[in-house]
Amino acid sequence: MSLVPMKDLLLKAEKEGYGVGAFSVADMEMILGAVKAAEELQLPMILQIAQVRLPYSPLDKIAPMMAAAARNASVPVAVHFDHGLDIEMIQKALDLGFTSVMIDASKLPIDENIRITKEVRKIVDRYGASVEAEVGQLGVSEDGSGDASKIHSDPKEVKLLYEETGVDAIALSIGNQHGFYKAAPVLNFDILDEANDLVPVPLVLHGGSGISDPDFRKCISRGITKINVATATFCAVKDAAAEYLKNEKTDYFSMSDAMMHGAYENIKRHMQVFSMK
Ligand SMILES: [Zn+2]
DSSP: OBBBOHHHHHHHHHHHHEEEEEEEEEEHHHHHHHHHHHHHTTTEEEEEEEEGGGTTTTTHHHHHHHHHHHOOOSSSSEEEEEEEEHHHHHHHHHHHTTTTEEEOOTTTTTHHHHHHHHHHHHHTTTTTOOOEHHHHHBBSSSSSSSOOOOOOHHHHHHHHHHHHHSOOOOOOOOOOOSOOSSSSOOHHHHHHHHHHOOOOOOOEOOOOOOHHHHOOOOHHOOOTTEEEEEEHHHHHHHHHHHHHHHHSOHHHHHHHHHHHHHHHHHHHHHHHHHHOO
């Protein structure tokens, strides 16, 4: 029984100086691969799915599978609803057993962002779950849609949002981006340092697919405790299937196993970096 609130994982990691990987999953192969990596490394993990992915992975089907995988894992696992866009879906995720939600109202002015985050906080508290909010904008959405213009987080707004809402984690925009990077990302560590000095809660780095290992470690040593990885896993699973299909004889179940292994390899690699060992 190790389905835990996200806050518990993050506070322990922050104290002990490592990062917790938050891995997006879309199907059973990815869930199995993620849990296999976490159990093998004996490290805590966050399994997550973003609201924009639900047309492909309906919440009422994938949520019970994610929660069961967490409950039966030999390591602590939080199940997180990533980039929640409306209160109805956030409530649904909590009803299905998620132990953490993100409310993404970052496109709105800070006052509106705070107002909506406060509302979500109230609901989430009834479930004993955790809340992540975002300050600043990453540009494109999880699924590649939306405006590519980025707005870096303003550390003063990070402080204001924390003081007004008491969220458990805050996602920053410091030059990180969803999807694969077209050019090597240049992270603004001054913003990270300033935000980390102003708020006591763990900070979150979205857009982990393509950030260098030294930058991951630098971020973790300066206040980032949760790191989201999605695209790199989706790509690893797709590539594993394509590689398998080059065989002369193929069958569905061996392909499924190859896909699980693709997710496992990618997630394990990231978890090893985030462990800071
Ligand atoms: Zn994100």
